[in-house]
Amino acid sequence: MVQEEKKRYSEEELKEFEELISQKLEATRSELNYIKEALSKRNDSGTDNTSGNSKLLEDGADTSERENLSQLAARLQKFMNQLELAMVRIKNGTYGICIDSGKLIPKERLRAVPHTQQTIEAKLRRR
Numbered sequence: 174m175v176q177e178e179k180k181r182y183s184e185e186e187l188k189e190f191e192e193l194i195s196q197k198l199e200a201t202r203s204e205l206n207y208i209k210e211a212l213s214k215r216n217d218s219g220t221d222n223t224s225g226n227s228k229l230l231e232d233g234a235d236t237s238e239r240e241n242l243s244q245l246a247a248r249l250q251k252f253m254n255q256l257e258l259a260m261v262r263i264k265n266g267t268y269g270i271c272i273d274s275g276k277l278i279p280k281e282r283l284r285a286v287p288h289t290q291q292t293i294e295a296k297l298r299r300r
Contacts, residue, residue: 179277182269186280191263194287198256205249212242255288262290271295 182190262268269278273295282293291299 180270181266181277187263187268190268190283190287191260193284194256194259194263197287198253198260201249201253201256205246205253208242208246208249212239212246252288259288273299 259268269283270276271278271292272290274292276292278289278292282289289296
């Protein structure tokens, strides 16, 4: 007897992924809040009376660091959005199904990249 290829994950399996994604969402929210706090403190430069060239160097370093923090915050926000969309897919029963091939994405891949919508083969073909 040939075993039929599985088309979707069971409720129990989806629960496991939901927990994983919830943990990642919580950690990402926490990190994003920390970065936002750091950015708001950087914008509040205080009453520093440093003079001359060293102030210019500090301003340049501050600007560069603020840009880096802003870029990191944007990446974290995008990651959070992808995780939230993965949660929606869990709720509507489409989680773990490749958007290109319709095949089930292997659990190992979903554990490593829980927000993915593609098998690794489909992702490599898209490049």
